[in-house]
Amino acid sequence: MDNFEICPCCQSNACTPTPDGEHTVKICWTCGFTTNDLMVEGSDFEQQNFEHTAQLIKDLKQTHDGLVWFPLVLNIPNTGMVFPEWNKRTRDWYWAVIKQVPIPEEEQHNYPDPQNEGKFLTFKIDPTSIKHYDKYGFMDAAEEIGIFDAE
Numbered sequence: 001m002d003n004f005e006i007c008p009c010c011q012s013n014a015c016t017p018t019p020d021g022e023h024t025v026k027i028c029w030t031c032g033f034t035t036n037d038l039m040v041e042g043s044d045f046e047q048q049n050f051e052h053t054a055q056l057i058k059d060l061k062q063t064h065d066g067l068v069w070f071p072l073v074l075n076i077p078n079t080g081m082v083f084p085e086w087n088k089r090t091r092d093w094y095w096a097v098i099k100q101v102p103i104p105e106e107e108q109h110n111y112p113d114p115q116n117e118g119k120f121l122t123f124k125i126d127p128t129s130i131k132h133y134d135k136y137g138f139m140d141a142a143e144e145i146g147i148f149d150a151e
Helices: 044-051 055-060 107-109 139-144
Strands: 015-020 022-030 033-036 062-064 067-071 074-076 080-087 092-102 123-125 131-133
Touching: 044 067, 055 067, 055 080, 080 139, 092 139, 131 139
Parallel strands: none
Antiparallel strands: 015 022, 022 033, 033 067, 062 067, 074 080, 080 092, 092 123, 092 131
């Protein structure tokens, strides 16, 4: 992560372009917005992604130099999620982090895996773990769920 660029969404110097095969994905570790070279404004790819996303993410959409940027949702299985959340009181948004906790083996039968018939989940969301971070605190939010921990 030593190839940083200026983020067009927040002007920080923490935007990382990462080649992913034949395409490049860009993630800003300050504001949490992301794009890739297929997210050309008005393209079929962009329209399909826009159509199948949450309303808040649609509302936060930005366009810079012909590319569409959206806030990133991180979902690390068995660990937790980082996602944008709306604050009705301040009429603004922020990053929310929620962790997952193990489900005791004797309770797993109560949590069928919706993607694998006959199997059960081993982790669940812990609603008491929710934390909030400023809209420019994406890196701290991602760190909260261990995205930077060495494997």
